[in-house]
Amino acid sequence: YKATKLTINESKIGQRAVIVLSDGKDRSCNNCNIFKQDETVTLGSANLVPIFTIGVGIENDLDEKYLLRLATSTDGQYIRADINSVRQKFQEIQNTLKTQYVLTLETKTDNAKAGKLKIRVNTKSGPDEKTFDYAPKGAVAPAGPAALDIAIRVNGAPVGSNMPILPRDAKVAVEVTPKNVTPARIDFLLDNQPNPRDKAPYVFEFTASYAPGSKHELKIQAVTDPAKPDPALARTISIDMQSGSTAVTQVTPPCNDIVCLISNNILTIVGIALVLVGLITVLAIILLRKRKPAPAPENAGGINAGMTFLGGATNMDFGASSSNGGGGGTVVVREGGSTNLGTNLSSGVGMSNVAAPSTQVWKDDGAGGEEGPKTMVYRPGKAIFEILSGPSQGLRYEMGKPGEDMVMIGRKLSTGTSSAQIKVDSPYVSRQHANFIIEGDAVYIEDLNSSSGTKVNGVRISQRTLLAFGDIIEIADMRAELKRVK
Helix, strand or coil, X not given: CHHHHHHHHHCCCCCCCEEEEECCCCCXXXXXXXXXXXXXXXXXXXXXXXXXXEEECCHHHCCHHHHHHHHHCCCCCEEEECCCCHHHHHHXXXXXXXXCCCCCCCCCCCCCCCEEEEEEEEECCEEEEEEEEECCCCCCCCCCCCEEEEEEEECCEEEECCCCCECCXXXXXXXXEEECXXXXXXXXXXXXXXXXXXXXXXXXXXXXXXXXXXEEEEEEEEECCCCCCCHHHEEEEEEEECCCCXXXXXXXXXXXXXHHHHHHCHHHHHHHHHHHHHHHHHHHHHHHHHCXXXXXXXXXXXXXXXXXXXXXXXXXXXCCCCCCCCCCEEXXXXXXXXXXXXXXXXXXXXXXXXXXXXXXXXXXXXXXXXXXXXXXXXXXXXXXXEEEECCCCCXXXXXXXXXXXXXXXXXXXCCCCCCCCEEECCCCCCCCCEEEEEECCEEXXXXXXXXXXXXXXXXXXXXXXXXXXXXXXXXXXXXXXXXXXX
């Protein structure tokens, strides 16, 4: 911002530009508003200062969305570079700035009215033209027609304003910058599905997970008056998917030995083995549930207690450590719940250093003496977080199990250890993106100042938000649902 102001004060239009080199966000910044990001875009655009941005270093550390918006909104250019190509990219910008034509014209008007000037330039890629408003001294130039500037990125790389033919599962970001108009919102309709954005930067992101060769449509409408849509503030972008590649037919030689037969049918063998294991497990569960605990011998050092795991595990016996033959008990554990058995539950149960159950039901033996059998019921989690689409699709995480009152969602790292319990394999998800907070039967979500933000039912959140079953949570290019534990 300071460089742009200094450039405006010290130079003339047509003889000035600003070049920004960035190696990533300043993560130690406590108040990043001092950088005046939006003010810089407005200042450069209004005073005809083109800003060229060069992103250097690790892609995940760069704020490429802002670098691209800063460049395209001021008629500059965003360039991606590694550390060895910075000098070359800088020289390319210098050569671009040297190729300029300064046009000076003298107007002769009697009434000093504002007018329009059309300039046409013949380039190697063909002719291009633009119309500008001008005004002699004392006249007020009109603001110019309302328009939309569009910048598109595919898999993080800028491609201009025209959508290329997309490969399957391409990550697409479309950013719209209104010119000479301030809309109430901008509607992005992907195949007629609305995705409104009500504040700048107006960015719509989606994953093109469509069938090869299929065609789709993205409609963009800047809304200033909902009753009267302005055609000048509407754009339609066609989305074409790449056709599927032609399969190459390969001839497989016949198998003449056992090793060849096994290697060619490994998937079939594994499938059969899994089915057999499943059948054996089900049969074992049925047989074990029919078993009854054997009566304990008199004067024994303890009474064995049956442990039943509902959901597929086997009965297990644990001995009592009490010398007076303290009471045994039954532990009921629901599938997905904790299997810890409690600390110092009674003198008759020899267990320690494990978490206490969520509910304990005590029963008197009826003789006024020692306590009788005890049933300890372990509760399942409060809710299930299931990813419906995008990266890590199908991932399910049951949160709110006993002892778990906070769950973090973040990016899955290729190196190092992530502190997040839910790890999403996406470069657009921050390392520490959002927290789920479990308080009693309530589940809340809060964003951890992530770069791409967190949305609940299409609305970006800025503070802790109470969730309900069925709520849709959007994090970067991932879409998930909070579901009830069955």
